[in-house]
Each structure stands twice: as C-alpha cells, then as structure tokens.
Amino acid sequence: MTPTGKVYLIGAGPGDAELLTLRALRMLQSADAVVHDRLVSQDILDLAPAGVRMIPVGKAPKCHTVPQDRINEILAELAEQGLTVARLKGGDPLIFGRGSEEAAYLADRGLAVEYAPGITAAQGMAAATGIPLTHRGLATGVRYVTGHRAADQRLDLDWASLADTDTTLVVYMGAANISEIALNLMREGMPASLPVMAICAATTSQESRLISRLDQIGVDIRAQPMPAPVLFVIGRVVSLYQAGTGATGTAARRPAVAAGE
Structure with a gap:
C-alpha cells in the first residue's frame, strides 16, 4: 500500500527569492513535486530540487488554463501517490490566494496540509x-x-x-x-x-x-x-514616496500629491 503524502501550501512572496522564509525554503527543497502559480518567479522555482516534477497551473486574467477544481484534484492525486507536494503560491496563500479552499479540499480527503506564510x-x-x-x-x-x-x-x-x-x-x-x-x-x-x-x-x-x-x-x-x-x-x-526609492523598478511617472492640496 502506498503511504499517503502531504501538501505544503507555501507563500512564495512577491517575487524576490531573498524574501522567502526559511520554512518555505525547507519545504520547497523537500518536495517530490512542485505545483506553482504563474506569478512565482523563476529565481524561486530554481530553488526546487533537481529533477523534481514541476507542474505549472498559473492563471491570468480571463485565462484560467487549469481551473481551480482541477488544481485541487492535482494536489490530492499527487499526495495520494505518497508524494510530498509543494504548492507554491505568489504572496501569501491565505491572502487572496485561495489557499484555504485548497486546504479544505485536501482535508476533506484526509490529506495532511502544512503552511508556510509568505510576504504579501x-x-x-x-x-x-x-x-x-x-x-x-x-x-x-x-x-x-x-x-x-x-x-x-x-x-x-x-x-x-x-x-x-x-x-x-x-x-x-x-x-x-x-x-x-x-x-x-x-x-x-x-x-x-x-x-x-x-x-x-x-x-x-x-x-x-x-x-x-x-x-x-x-x-x-x-x-x-x-x-x-x-x-x-x-x-x-x-x-x-520619493521617486527613485528602492533597488528595483522604474521611477514614479507622476509627482506625489499630498492629501488636501
């Protein structure tokens, strides 16, 4: 009988790999399969173990190539095969990330879920x-x-x-x-x-x-x-805000206006 696996719901943060938590990195590097959203940066995906199964399920506005119901099923199917699954979601999985919906689906099937919060x-x-x-x-x-x-x-x-x-x-x-x-x-x-x-x-x-x-x-x-x-x-x-603040991105395109002006 194949032992039941588990799913890690991991917040990948806003994109910079240095903003991952140590917990998130540990979970990602222990995974047998990685199910990831479109917004997870390549730098973060590159931290997954070599040879691990990578499954993109990203959504774009008005273009859900993998519906949420199917994402839920994929997570359950992988865990039921005895795999440790890293579900990588941009930002934090519990802030507009539908992580709680995925967790509820898995819990209903007796599958273990653990969270790694991410910087929203x-x-x-x-x-x-x-x-x-x-x-x-x-x-x-x-x-x-x-x-x-x-x-x-x-x-x-x-x-x-x-x-x-x-x-x-x-x-x-x-x-x-x-x-x-x-x-x-x-x-x-x-x-x-x-x-x-x-x-x-x-x-x-x-x-x-x-x-x-x-x-x-x-x-x-x-x-x-x-x-x-x-x-x-x-x-x-x-x-x-002061234009030019921060190490990345473009300068502001319109001057900041203080409230009440």
Missing part, C-alpha cells in the same frame, strides 16, 4: 518603495480588499467603511475596476486629491510604479497600463 504584495510594495502601510499622523491602520470578483461579478464592497482617510487602503487585482473603486470612495467622502500608487511586480526587476491621485488614477492607468496583477495603495502614506 502589500508588504513587498512597502519594502520596495519605502511607502509605509501605517505611519503616525497619517494612517492608524491598513485594510486589504480585492478589486475583482469571480466571473466579473459586480463589486459590492462596503464603500462607506472603506472611505476612511485614517486607514491605508490596499486594493489587490484592481486594474479593471479602479475607476469604479475611486468613484465610490469619493462618493463616500474620500478627497479627490488623496494620493494613490499603482505598482506591479513589486520587488522584481520588472517592477513598475505609477503615482497619481484618487480622481486621476483611472485615467492614468488607462494611459499607462501595467501587466496584471496591479496593486493600488490609496492613502496619505503615499505622500511620503
């Missing part, structure tokens, strides 16, 4: 750009929200709650809906001049940044589109 995109942005997520006098908290619904369903976020200038708002996967998001936030009282940063591929050599303001971000991102997924940081903390 918002934290990677902060480290790469120097924009803090909280800052005394500017932001007393931070909120992460998704800017995209499955099957392009309507966004039904609590706009009144989100329109809090004392809180930094980080919008994941929001490029397609950022104009609608900005409009709803302004309707609930957020100032039009509130600074916004759009960033993609944070911490990698492909990183790109754009500094705008709430009433302009929709226009600016259409004029200078970025590869998905794009992260948006909305709040007064963005006023602390």
Whole structure:
C-alpha cells in the first residue's frame, strides 16, 4: 500500500527569492513535486530540487488554463501517490490566494496540509518603495480588499467603511475596476486629491510604479497600463514616496500629491 503524502501550501512572496522564509525554503527543497502559480518567479522555482516534477497551473486574467477544481484534484492525486507536494503560491496563500479552499479540499480527503506564510504584495510594495502601510499622523491602520470578483461579478464592497482617510487602503487585482473603486470612495467622502500608487511586480526587476491621485488614477492607468496583477495603495502614506526609492523598478511617472492640496 502506498503511504499517503502531504501538501505544503507555501507563500512564495512577491517575487524576490531573498524574501522567502526559511520554512518555505525547507519545504520547497523537500518536495517530490512542485505545483506553482504563474506569478512565482523563476529565481524561486530554481530553488526546487533537481529533477523534481514541476507542474505549472498559473492563471491570468480571463485565462484560467487549469481551473481551480482541477488544481485541487492535482494536489490530492499527487499526495495520494505518497508524494510530498509543494504548492507554491505568489504572496501569501491565505491572502487572496485561495489557499484555504485548497486546504479544505485536501482535508476533506484526509490529506495532511502544512503552511508556510509568505510576504504579501502589500508588504513587498512597502519594502520596495519605502511607502509605509501605517505611519503616525497619517494612517492608524491598513485594510486589504480585492478589486475583482469571480466571473466579473459586480463589486459590492462596503464603500462607506472603506472611505476612511485614517486607514491605508490596499486594493489587490484592481486594474479593471479602479475607476469604479475611486468613484465610490469619493462618493463616500474620500478627497479627490488623496494620493494613490499603482505598482506591479513589486520587488522584481520588472517592477513598475505609477503615482497619481484618487480622481486621476483611472485615467492614468488607462494611459499607462501595467501587466496584471496591479496593486493600488490609496492613502496619505503615499505622500511620503520619493521617486527613485528602492533597488528595483522604474521611477514614479507622476509627482506625489499630498492629501488636501
């Protein structure tokens, strides 16, 4: 009888291999098979053991070549063969990563799951750009929200709650809906001049940044589109940004605007 394997749900972080945790690296290097997303960098994939089975299951906007149901099945099938499976997910598997869905599927089948947390995109942005997520006098908290619904369903976020200038708002996967998001936030009282940063591929050599303001971000991102997924940081903390900060990426394309100007 083949012994049952296990699945490691590993956060690969925002892209820079140096931002992997020691736990994540240990799990990856002990794997028999690696099931990885599109956003996991090649530098991180190169850390897998030589000869290990590599299975790409990446998704792009409107292009899910491997549906989530099939990803769940692949993980279970490999573990049921007695393999140790590294499920590599960009960022953190429990922050908009569907890691909990995969874990529930595996648990229902009696398969062991262990986690390695990863640095989420918002934290990677902060480290790469120097924009803090909280800052005394500017932001007393931070909120992460998704800017995209499955099957392009309507966004039904609590706009009144989100329109809090004392809180930094980080919008994941929001490029397609950022104009609608900005409009709803302004309707609930957020100032039009509130600074916004759009960033993609944070911490990698492909990183790109754009500094705008709430009433302009929709226009600016259409004029200078970025590869998905794009992260948006909305709040007064963005006023602390200085172009050229960080070792990777491009300089800001629009000067930062302080809230209230």
